[in-house]
Amino acid sequence: MSNPKQLNGRYQTLRGMRDILPEDAAAYRKVEAAFWSAARAHGFFEIRTPVLEPTELFTRSVGEASEIVRKEMYTFNDRSDNPVSLRPEGTAGVARAYVEHGMKTLPQPVKLAYCGNMYRYERPQAGRFREHEQFGLEAFGSADAATDAQVILACWQVLAALDLPDLSVQVNSLGGTDSQKKIRRLIVDTVTPHQERISDDAQRQLKENPLRILDTKDAATREVVEQIPPLVDQLTTDDREHLTAVLEYLEQADIPYELNPHLARGFDYYTRTVFEIWGTAGAAASLAGGGRYDDLIRQLGGTDTPAVGAGCGIYRIVEALKAKAGQRSFLAGPQVYLIQLGNDAKRHAFELLAELTAAGISVTAAFGKEGIRTQLRQADKLGVALALIIGQKEAMDSSIIVRDMSSGMQETVPLKRVLEEVQDRLPKDVGPSS
RNA sequence: GUGGCUGUAGCUUAGUGGUAAAGCGCCAGUUUGUGGUACUGGAGAUCGGGAGUUCAAUCCUCCUCAGCCACCCCA
Numbered sequence: 001m002s003n004p005k006q007l008n009g010r011y012q013t014l015r016g017m018r019d020i021l022p023e024d025a026a027a028y029r030k031v032e033a034a035f036w037s038a039a040r041a042h043g044f045f046e047i048r049t050p051v052l053e054p055t056e057l058f059t060r061s062v063g064e065a066s067e068i069v070r071k072e073m074y075t076f077n078d079r080s081d082n083p084v085s086l087r088p089e090g091t092a093g094v095a096r097a098y099v100e101h102g103m104k105t106l107p108q109p110v111k112l113a114y115c116g117n118m119y120r121y122e123r124p125q126a127g128r129f130r131e132h133e134q135f136g137l138e139a140f141g142s143a144d145a146a147t148d149a150q151v152i153l154a155c156w157q158v159l160a161a162l163d164l165p166d167l168s169v170q171v172n173s174l175g176g177t178d179s180q181k182k183i184r185r186l187i188v189d190t191v192t193p194h195q196e197r198i199s200d201d202a203q204r205q206l207k208e209n210p211l212r213i214l215d216t217k218d219a220a221t222r223e224v225v226e227q228i229p230p231l232v233d234q235l236t237t238d239d240r241e242h243l244t245a246v247l248e249y250l251e252q253a254d255i256p257y258e259l260n261p262h263l264a265r266g267f268d269y270y271t272r273t274v275f276e277i278w279g280t281a282g283a284a285a286s287l288a289g290g291g292r293y294d295d296l297i298r299q300l301g302g303t304d305t306p307a308v309g310a311g312c313g314i315y316r317i318v319e320a321l322k323a324k325a326g327q328r329s330f331l332a333g334p335q336v337y338l339i340q341l342g343n344d345a346k347r348h349a350f351e352l353l354a355e356l357t358a359a360g361i362s363v364t365a366a367f368g369k370e371g372i373r374t375q376l377r378q379a380d381k382l383g384v385a386l387a388l389i390i391g392q393k394e395a396m397d398s399s400i401i402v403r404d405m406s407s408g409m410q411e412t413v414p415l416k417r418v419l420e421e422v423q424d425r426l427p428k429d430v431g432p433s434s
Numbered sequence: 435g436u437g438g439c440u441g442u443a444g445c446u447u448a449g450u451g452g453u454a455a456a457g458c459g460c461c462a463g464u465u466u467g468u469g470g471u472a473c474u475g476g477a478g479a480u481c482g483g484g485a486g487u488u489c490a491a492u493c494c495u496c497c498u499c500a501g502c503c504a505c506c507c508c509a
Contacts (some may be wrong), residue, residue: 012482015500067507071435089509118509123435126503134509201506217505266507276509286509313509341467374462376469391467405469 016122016130026330027318028133031162032115035135035312038158042150044113044137049093051117055083061092061296063268065208072120086119089267090136091293091309092300098140099302108141115314127285127316136290138309140297145242148273148292148308149249155277155288155310156255164320167287168278169255172263173243174211175235176271177295182234184210194224211264231261239272246273269293273308279320287320288312335426337379337405338365341372341391348395352388352418359419361426379405385426388418 013019020028039046059069074086087093094112097103103110115135122128137154139147152169159167175183187210195203199218206213216222232240250257265274274291290310297305321327336356340349349365356363364382369375372389379387389401394412402421403410413421 012500072507120508122507123505124501125505128508132509199505204506212507289509311509316509339468371463372467373469378469380469387469389468393467401468403468408469410468 014130016124018129018131023329023331024318026332027321028314030330031158031314031317031321032135034158034161035115036113038154038161039113039135039137041157042111042137042154044111044139044154047094047097047112047114048116049087049090049097049114051087051119052084053087053093053096055085057092057096057300058085058088060299061095061267061269062089063209066266066268068120068266072122074119074121088120089118090114090116090134090311091138091267091269091296094136094138094309095140095293095296095300095302095307098138098305099297099300103140104303104305109147110140112138112140114138127281127313127319129315133314134311135314136309136311138307140305140307142308143294143306145245145273146249148242148246149253151290151308151310152246152250152275152277153253153255155290155312156253158312159277159287159317162317162321163324164279164287164317165324166280167256169250169257169275170260170263170278171243171247171250171257171273171275172260173232173235173239173272174264174270174274174291175231175239179235179239180211180271183231186231186234187211187213187228190228191224194227197221198224209268212266214262214264225262242272265289265291267293269296269299271295275310277312279316280323281320285316285319287316332362333382333384334362334364335385336361336363336422337375337382337384337387338363339372339375339379339387339389340365340367341370341389342395344395345390345392348398348400348415349388349390352390352400352415355419356422359423361419361422386422388422 036046055073055075058073062068068088073088075083076085078084094114098110098112113136116133117131118134119131121130124130137151139151152171156167156169174180188206191198191202191206191210191213195206198206198213198221199216202213202216202218202221213221213225214228216225232243235243247257247259263274263276265276270291271294272292275289276286277288279285279287288310290308292306292308294306297303297307338349338353340346346367350367353363353365364384366375366378369378372391376387384405387403387405389403389410394400394415398415399412400415400418401410401412402418402425404425
């Protein structure tokens with residue numbers, strides 16, 4: 001409908017989509033590495049599921065009435081006219097895979113980790129895009145509170161490993177199936193008499209998903225919400241004990257948490273424990289969120305299986321990382337710059353390139369450039385540790401100049417010995433990231 | 435989906451009702467084969483797109499698209 005060419009006839013990314021440039025990509029790597037390391041430490045196995053799923057998978061799991069399903073899904077009919085959607089979140093697909101592949105026959109709990117792009121057709125805003133990368137953990141087949149705590153712990157450890165300041169873990173319980181009914185009833189009964197005072201959004205929520213009213217930002221609505229009696233009192237004894245146990249485990253692991261009775265989540269499938277981890281920007285940029293979903297597997301056609309999981313937004317974590325005082329770039333450029341002067345030298349240089357790269361050394365060269373000054377200048381800008389200079393003279397007697405870029409000291413060595421000379425002089429601990 | 439602000443070279447910005455500047459970056463050079471400083475030159479903008487008003491619009495009006503911010507919601 002709209003013209004795809006916006007920038008003077010050139011193409012640009014779709015709304016809410018963005019290129020992740022090398023600088024940020026390096027930070028993503030860093031975060032992903034921290035995640036996989038924690039996932040491995042906690043015994044989670046990687047799973048990769050499709051980006052595209054039948055639309056019904058999400059309407060069933062995330063919820064027909066949820067904001068996400070109502071207006072934020074990329075939904076369309078494929079060429080066979082089947083309604084399909086880009087995944088708006090990760091849990092549904094993993095849960096589907098658990099059922100589809102009969103993972104109930106594996107030793108329980110089955111612990112799965114994933115990392116991938118999620119899609120939501122929203123209005124872009126700070127920390128929110130239409131495509132975003134998320135990593136997550138899901139544990140199926142354990143109803144134990146310790147499993148809830150382990151998922152929270154794992155997320156916490158990822159963020160802590162990245163040394164993010166001022167993290168805050170928010171925990172609440174929405175109750176199991178029975179208590180949740182009572183809680184919804186209580187909210188509706190308390191708020192309804194004050195309907196005129198609450199916002200339009202809240203009135204809609206009251207009908208569609210009363211739990212959502214809990215975290216309203218509207219001042220007037222908030223006042224009404226404050227009148228709701230403590231929800232903890234509505235929990236069944238089992239639910240209350242479960243919550244208490246989760247909190248006790250968190251304490252044991254030294255995780256500073258806050259019991260937040262206003263915490264609710266936008267997916268309908270949550271039962272009992274829900275949690276979020278906030279960074280310095282508070283609720284406005286929750287870095288991670290998740291909870292227990294004991295009914296989901298059955299709703300998706302599997303046998304009754306308790307489960308708990310979490311998802312974390314990588315870009316938000318990257319933002320928090322970059323905001324840290326004195327944070328340096330994670331970009332790792334090449335270590336060695338190959339300077340060649342003249343055609344003979346260029347041939348030798350190319351041979352050398354093959355040899356050094358095969359040995360795992362990160363080498364770069366600008367073969368189109370001539371002139372030593374230009375090439376040195378570029379080597380400097382790239383911040384390489386060493387420059388290797390080969391000109392006519394060196395090409396003739398099979399030698400090469402090894403120049404240390406920070407000290408300016410250089411030495412001519414036989415071509416045959418370059419590899420070891422380079423290996424000797426490169427800082428050992430600093431390798432290319434990845 | 436709702437509301438507010440914004441839109442000039444790759445980036446950050448200046449500017450005028452008569453078709454545009456600067457800094458950074460990029461490219462090339464500053465007599466001999468050596469960088470980080472300095473200097474010189476060059477490339478690069480249909481002033482987001484479209485329509486309108488006008489003799490004339492980058493500058494005025496409208497529409498549209500995009501970006502930013504907030505709400506809804508979420509990572």
